[in-house]
Amino acid sequence: MGEAKRARRLREHLLTSCPHCVFCGGVELATTIDHVPPRVMFDARHRPKGMEFSACGACNDGSRKAELVAGMMARLFPDPAPGLLENEQDAIFRHVNNNIPGLLEELQPNVRQKVLFNAQRSQMPRGAAGVLNVGGPILNDAMMRFGAKLGMALFYHDLGKILPPDGAVFVRWYSNYDAFTDGLPTEVLSLMGQPSSLEQGRWTVANQFQFGRVIPLERTMAAHMVTFRQSFGILTFAAEHHWHMDRAPQDHVFRPGCLRTGTH
Numbered sequence: 001m002g003e004a005k006r007a008r009r010l011r012e013h014l015l016t017s018c019p020h021c022v023f024c025g026g027v028e029l030a031t032t033i034d035h036v037p038p039r040v041m042f043d044a045r046h047r048p049k050g051m052e053f054s055a056c057g058a059c060n061d062g063s064r065k066a067e068l069v070a071g072m073m074a075r076l077f078p079d080p081a082p083g084l085l086e087n088e089q090d091a092i093f094r095h096v097n098n099n100i101p102g103l104l105e106e107l108q109p110n111v112r113q114k115v116l117f118n119a120q121r122s123q124m125p126r127g128a129a130g131v132l133n134v135g136g137p138i139l140n141d142a143m144m145r146f147g148a149k150l151g152m153a154l155f156y157h158d159l160g161k162i163l164p165p166d167g168a169v170f171v172r173w174y175s176n177y178d179a180f181t182d183g184l185p186t187e188v189l190s191l192m193g194q195p196s197s198l199e200q201g202r203w204t205v206a207n208q209f210q211f212g213r214v215i216p217l218e219r220t221m222a223a224h225m226v227t228f229r230q231s232f233g234i235l236t237f238a239a240e241h242h243w244h245m246d247r248a249p250q251d252h253v254f255r256p257g258c259l260r261t262g263t264h
């Protein structure tokens with residue numbers, strides 16, 4: 001069977017088993033298949049099959065820029081292999097520069113950040129070349145929107161149902177700086193057990209993508225911690241009822257449909 005035919009079969013199968021978009025509360029019919037995490041996160045855009053989700057065109061389009069930013073951030077550490085992957089990294093940076101105005105400027109560290117980084121050198125892994133300013137609004141909006149998508153996809157993946165319109169996802173993301181300076185939520189991580197990755201036969205991409213989960217017995221919510229290389233991690237907490245998040249900082253809370261509207 002040819003590649004195109006195989007892709008068509010997969011699409012038909014997915015759209016039959018899940019006819020509605022998993023990113024906007026199950027209210028829209030799906031027209032496309034969305035890879036989560038997207039190919040841009042992986043070396044040479046090469047990833048095992050599995051973790052494809054039914055999506056409507058608007059949710060698919062509405063998350064493209066966030067995915068591009070996450071793809072760039074996923075390559076911060078360790079450095080890519082010379083040759084093919086280095087070219088790929090350059091291409092992603094160029095693409096970001098052309099499509100996300102202001103982001104590369106926003107990432108430039110200020111003097112205080114540089115001084116702090118140098119003072120903490122001994123805590124950093126070998127090969128860590130420098131520090132970025134990861135506190136800016138363009139980066140944070142993209143990373144959290146990417147996280148909201150991950151959270152909704154993983155909710156469907158692990159619970160077999162679409163996060164409903166009444167649901168919400170809380171998102172926090174962690175740079176590798178947090179990981180190297182004890183800034184990770186270790187209590188949450190310790191509950192998550194052995195991490196999973198994408199696998200196809202003996203082929204695994206665990207060196208590029210891993211996720212752990214906590215799913216309470218009543219199966220109305222799910223927490224996931226997802227890491228990409230040693231570059232960044234995203235903690236998501238998705239619940240069927242948004243009132244679980246009423247006390248959380250609201251700029252970290254996303255509702256189904258947020259990708260199509262560009263809002264929370």
Ligand SMILES: [Zn+2]
Pocket residue numbers: 021022023024028055056057058059060260
């Ligand atoms: Zn949708």
